[in-house]
Amino acid sequence: MEMDASNILHRKQSVYQFLDDAFDIRNETYKGQQYSHIYFVRLHLMRTLIYSITPNWKPNTPVCTVLGLEEGKECIIVGTLYKHMKLKPCILDEYSKERSAIPLVKPHNFVHLDDYLILEDESGRVKLRGDTLMPSIYVTGIVIAVLGKETGAGDFWVDEVLEAGLPDQIERPLNSGEDKYVVFVSGLSIGCTTANPLQFQLLVDHITGHLGDEKEQSIAAEIVHVVIAGNSIEIPSGLLNGQNLASKDQSKLFEPIKELDILLTQIAAGVPIDIMPGPNDPANFSLPQQPLHRCLFPGSSTYNTFRSCTNPHSFQLDDVRFLGTSGQNIDDLDKYSEATDQLEFMERTLKWRHLSPTAPNTLGCYPFTDRDPFFIESCPHVYFVGNQDKYGTRLIKGSEGQLVRLVSIPKFCETGVAVMLNMRNLETHTLCFGTQISS
Structure with a gap:
């Protein structure tokens, strides 16, 4: 039986520009630098x-x-x-x-x-x-x-x-072009005792177009990019006590990474994907966190659609500029100041023109001597923060007409929620993957 060519869905494409150079640490040394x-x-x-x-x-x-x-x-x-x-x-x-x-x-x-x-x-x-x-x-x-x-x-x-206020912003045509979506997810925490593998697979199947009817698949074909904002795995703390691991415990250490690579490989086969490190991932602790090593992902790293990125992470899709973190900067502000919600903390960092003002005082960062990579030179169109307790979004406007979509991404392992953003109009909605069966 031959397939009708008119029913074949083709995934939309976007032009990607990598903007993480400011967060790269080259020739890292700790030879007496002062903060x-x-x-x-x-x-x-x-x-x-x-x-x-x-x-x-x-x-x-x-x-x-x-x-x-x-x-x-x-x-x-x-x-x-x-x-x-x-x-x-x-x-x-x-x-x-x-x-x-x-x-x-x-x-x-x-x-x-x-x-x-x-x-x-x-x-x-x-x-x-x-x-x-x-x-x-x-x-x-x-x-x-x-x-x-x-x-x-x-x-x-x-x-x-x-205060400094929002920086200058590159122009973006408003409400023009076609629908193209970016999916944000954080806090997968693969390896956590409460993690539900079925939720992970439902998320992957939705992104890759293997879930739902023809309408759902047509929407999935409009997904042009996926961003995983930190805390993708969770290794039991008892295994990281500095002692040599028994052979049975070594499998527990590597199994979450292998499972993550399998999921990423499925996504990377069809959609460009960026993965950022988080505080629980096998990466350096201090900001800016450097990309997770590609050797951790023997399957997904073979695709040119797979990118291991820094935290913070900055990139541009077509004419939309994105800037985001895995959540440490906002979590630290929540400890040492007060706001009505996480979005207010996010708005303050933009108006202060600084991603992590508490670094290095209460938030670990590399002792830079000639630059401050957290200084925000260009105003993003989308500012996202991962590993938050709940989903939230707000559109803020600067004094020079800048428009920024703030997105608070919840922990997927706890909520089963991912976020989709339409690049055409910067509107967002959630993807909820509940797997509980009612009796």
């Missing part, structure tokens, strides 16, 4: 940028250094914030926990009402006060401008705050 270098670079970058926009903000107000402040004289100062936190974990507290009979409580969030902010530049530092400056919103490492006056007590009373 002060990355703060100096960040301050120089951000201060130059903020100086260029202060004339439009307050055209007749002088800009001073911390050392050049005069009591009662209104001025603008630009510097790096340091947040003094009463509950911030300290190594001495860890020592006390072991020696003390009373265990110390470890809260999920370390924000306290007594927290306060200090602004620092090369000349000195000054404590900030004022009703317009909310310490709970900010974290250590952000560069901002503040308008105000030095008080008699030596503090700086803040009247207004200026």
Whole structure:
């Protein structure tokens, strides 16, 4: 029986541009570099940028250094914030926990009402006060401008705050072209005791067009790219105790990776796929995490559609620019500041023009000496973050007309939810793969 050629579905294509060069660590060395270098670079970058926009903000107000402040004289100062936190974990507290009979409580969030902010530049530092400056919103490492006056007590009373705002964005035709979809999934956690292999296979079958009726398959044919945003496997912690593994335990260590490679091979055979490392994956711990080694994927890495990428990850499909992380930057902000939801944390990082402002203070990162790769030079059209508790999305607009789609990707192992984004209009919807059978 011959197949009707008119019924054959052809997958749509898109032009891919790889933009991870800024996150590559070449000639990695740890020979006495100090983390002060990355703060100096960040301050120089951000201060130059903020100086260029202060004339439009307050055209007749002088800009001073911390050392050049005069009591009662209104001025603008630009510097790096340091947040003094009463509950911030300290190594001495860890020592006390072991020696003390009373265990110390470890809260999920370390924000306290007594927290306060200090602004620092090369000349000195000054404590900030004022009703317009909310310490709970900010974290250590952000560069901002503040308008105000030095008080008699030596503090700086803040009247207004200026953040860098969204960077420039490349133009993208609005609501034009054809429907093309990108699938985002994170937190597969293959190897977890609660993982459901059937959910994984349903996801793969949907992406590759082996699931559903003709309508479902026609939608699957419009999927042009897949992004896996970290925490793809989960190795039992008991196996990673530094001891030599018995032969029976070695299979437990490698089995999740083999299973992941089988799933990726099925996807890569039909759809381009990017995989990013996460905090639980076999990659370096500090940001930016380098690509998972291709030797882990003997099957999928043979396809030219397979790409092992950094975390953070940046790329462009046709005329849509994407930027995202596996979630560590947002999770750390959630510990040291407060917001209504994860999307608000994401929006702040864009307005601060910095992906990971808490690195290296409370989030591990490589000790760069001549650059800060987390500085956001170009505004993305899509900003995604993986391994979050729930799905969320929001469209934000910048002062220069920039439009950014924020996407919070839930952990697939716990929710069975992936996210589809339409590149034509930046609209998103979820793919839910529930496998529970009702009695």
